[in-house]
Amino acid sequence: MERPSDKIIVCRCEEVTLGAVRQWIAEGYHTFDELKRILRVGMGPCQGRGCREIVLREIAAMTGKQMSDIPPGSFRPLTRPVKIGAIADDGGE
Amino acid sequence: MEWTNTADVVVIGAGIQGTAISYYLKRRGVEKVVVLDKSTVCSGATGRCGAGIRAQWGTEMNCRLGLACVEKFEGLSQELGMDIGLNQSGYLMVAYQDKEWEQLQKNVTLQNRLGIASRVVNREEANEICPGLGAPDALGFTFHARDGHADPFLTTFAYHKRGRELGVIYHTGTTVTDIKVANGKVFGVVTDKGHIDAPVVINAAGGHSQFIASMAGVQLPLFSERHEIIITEPVDAGVCPPMLMSFSGNYYIQQRPHGSIIAGCSPAGHPQDYELGTSWQFLQQMTRTMLAVLPRTRGMRIVRQWSGLYNMSPDRQAVLGEADDVTGFFVSVGFSGHGFMFGPVTGEIIADLVVGREPEINVDMLHYRRFQLGELILEPAVV
The missing domain is CATH 3.50.50.60 (FAD/NAD(P)-binding domain)
Structure with a gap:
């Protein structure tokens, strides 16, 4: 059933809507990392800083679990995007 | 369940x-x-993989399997009823050493015999296939247009x-x-x-x-080796149209339809510790390689780095x-x-x-x- 909030974009980097997240949670994908792999949610330049909490909250709501019981998913380097030239030119060996 | x-x-x-x-x-x-x-x-x-699909191999068995895979991937979205993100814009193989260049040409002969339409391309053609290609020290190139990548x-x-x-x-x-x-x-x-x-x-x-x-x-x-890989922010299409790959140059670089560029290489020392860690050494080696092969990537930002295991056979x-x-x-x-x-x-x-x-x-x-x-x-x- 469509809800007005389905149109809300929860991941601004990859333009993923709440409706898309809900659709895949309903299919049985109950971890942030699985939703990330399917939807690219959290894979953009902000690395999930904007969307992770929202997605975890939605998983909790739809599965009836506590949000603290949902695995937060992996955090990968880099901490913030860095230009290729800036890394390659660094003289440190 | x-x-x-x-x-x-x-x-x-x-x-x-x-x-x-x-x-x-x-x-x-x-x-x-x-x-x-x-x-x-x-x-x-x-x-965690580099997502490539190719028929450009060096043994008969892998060529046969590789061609079958290219054909399989071509029909897979339809077979499974879901888009698998196939992008067939070819693999451009780059040779830097005499022996390697000889091997690549031998591979093309083998591939052609097995029905794979790979070919040797000169520098001019390579630049047409991949505008912005650097690699001034390359000796030669081979290309197969049906190779490419899909979304793993x-x-x-x-x-x-x-x-x-x-x-x-x-x-x-x-x-x-x-x-x-x-x-x-x-x-x-x-x-x-x-x-x-x-x-x-x-x-x-x-x-x-x-x-x-x-x-x-x-x-x-x-045994299993840890290999590292990076991905950039999405950029305009056409920065790296084919999968660029070199054995002696030790790299593979491709651009997803979504715009991000993925690059990986074989790590020095081939860590076999089953740790899925990431290292500054790889980041520096890989970015330097990218500047040599594809200088236009200089101003693009890397957003993520990770690693995965190659399950190696002898x-x-x-x-x-x-x-x-x-x-x-x-x-x-x-x-x-x-x-x-x-x-x-x-x-x-x-x-x-x-x-x-x-x-x-x-x-x-x-x-x-x-x-x-x-x-x-x-x-x-x-x-």
């Missing part, structure tokens, strides 16, 4: 191998197929989704702790959630497959088939960094072997007994 203690087939590993094998088993009418994974679907090597996540999830619709049962977050064998036959698995009795058990455990095999008393001469070719001494125990392992591209074809082959049907490509020579007999078929074309 409710746990039951019996199955016709248990598949260990929910990467591309396990999801594809289980889907093709259902298509062949096998009643109860259960897939186990200690983590989640596509959480291991498949979801979407491909694996397409098999997972279709498989489940056909009745494949998945238990993720389930660790296999033992494989039960008696009188030379497999009869089930033990897990941290309980046991499952089954006359067929398939090892599709990627980087951990040698440990799974030893649970069944089968010793495979495999001759860098896959290990497929039923165990000699353990009836019902099948392996689909040792892909040496190329499991994603081969998965859709080998998945069907393994399913055929399990149900006793003759596969379209005979893979007897990929049985692990080749290591005992010393009949290695070394693949020269691996990064």
Whole structure:
């Protein structure tokens, strides 16, 4: 059933809507990392800083679990995007 | 999904191998197929890979499998009813050394004989295929337009989704702790959630497959290397149209349809510690390589870095088939960094072997007994 909030974009980097997240949670994908792999949610330049909490909250709501019981998913380097030239030119060996 | 203690087939590993094998088993009418994974679907090597698909190989077996894979991927979105993100814009192979250049040309001769329309291209053509190509020290190039890449996540999830619709049962977050064998036959698995009795058990455990095999008393001469990889922010299409790959240059670089550029290389020292860590050394080596090969990437930002395991075999070719001494125990392992591209074809082959049907490509020579007999078929074309 469509809800007005389905149109809300929860991941601004990859333009993923709440409706898309809900659709895949309903299919049985109950971890942030699985939703990330399917939807690219959290894979953009902000690395999930904007969307992770929202997605975890939605998983909790739809599965009836506590949000603290949902695995937060992996955090990968880099901490913030860095230009290729800036890394390659660094003289440190 | 409710746990039951019996199955016709248990598949260990929910990467591309396990999801594809289980889907093709259902298509062949096998009643109860259960897939186990200690983590989640596509959480291991498949979801961490460079995503390439190619027919440009150096051995006859890999060329045959590679061409079959290209053909398979071309129809896969339709077969599975879900977009798998296929992008066929070719592999441009780059040679820097005399011996390597000789080998690439030999490979093209072999590939052409097997019906693969690869060709040698000169510098001018290479620049047309990849505007912005640097690599001033390159000696030569080969190209095959039907090579390319697909989305490993979407491909694996397409098999997972279709498989489940056909009745494949998945238990993720389930660790296999033992494989039960008696009188030379497999009869089930033990897990941290309980046991499952089954006359067929398939090892599709990627980087951990040698440990799974030893649970069944089968010793495979495999080891797993950590390889690192980076991805940039999305940029305009056309920055790197083909997959750029070099064996001596030690790199592969491609741009996803979505705009991000993915780049990886073979690490110095080949860490075999089963740690999925990341290093500054790789980041620096890889970015320097990118500037030499594709100078226009200088101002693009890297957003993420990660690593995955190559499950290496002694001759860098896959290990497929039923165990000699353990009836019902099948392996689909040792892909040496190329499991994603081969998965859709080998998945069907393994399913055929399990149900006793003759596969379209005979893979007897990929049985692990080749290591005992010393009949290695070394693949020269691996990064």
